[in-house]
Amino acid sequence: MTDEQLALQAVSDAQRILEEYLEPMPRNNERVILDKLVEVLERPELLVAVTRMQGGR
Known part of the structure; x- marks a missing residue:
């Protein structure tokens, strides 16, 4: 999966x-x-993907 797909x-x-959660109950x-x-x-894979998309910050 690409970083964008993970996000x-x-x-x-x-x-x-x-x-x-917003359902009436x-x-x-x-x-x-x-x-x-x-x-x-x-x-973990999302955190890595977001870091890469942010340019490694």
Whole structure:
């Protein structure tokens, strides 16, 4: 997968998680949602890809 594809996949996954959270239902799962978002956004391959896209900063 290219760096751009990895980034787009992560954004798509994060959007899906937020959509689930925004569905009208009782909210007692904020920590679960946060954990899912962190899991998506801290994928090692994503972090490497973002660093490369930023020019190695």
